[in-house]
Amino acid sequence: MGAGTTSGREPIKVEAYSGYKAGETPRRIFLVGRSYDVNLIVFRKRVVDLKSYEEEDHFRIELKNYGTVNVVYKPHSDLWELDTTLKPETTFASSFE
Numbered sequence: 001m002g003a004g005t006t007s008g009r010e011p012i013k014v015e016a017y018s019g020y021k022a023g024e025t026p027r028r029i030f031l032v033g034r035s036y037d038v039n040l041i042v043f044r045k046r047v048v049d050l051k052s053y054e055e056e057d058h059f060r061i062e063l064k065n066y067g068t069v070n071v072v073y074k075p076h077s078d079l080w081e082l083d084t085t086l087k088p089e090t091t092f093a094s095s096f097e
């Protein structure tokens with residue numbers, strides 16, 4: 001595993017709403033050189049690693065014109081990651097390839 005990343009995850013850029021805390025909810029995600037607006041947050045859960053006690057916020061989100069993806073926010077390091085173990089079945093962009 002690379003520094004700060006977990007197997008099956010890759011760092012991504014995310015524009016997030018920050019209310020009373022940073023990275024509260026994702027609003028736009030940048031993938032493959034394009035930006036995709038968040039259409040719907042399907043679910044959100046807080047996970048605590050029992051070895052490191054690091055907290056993570058896991059989101060399953062539906063992106064406009066892309067599909068469903070899982071993203072993870074690590075508030076301690078202010079890092080967003082794409083969970084690559086879940087890929088959309090089809091994407092809007094793939095219809096033009």
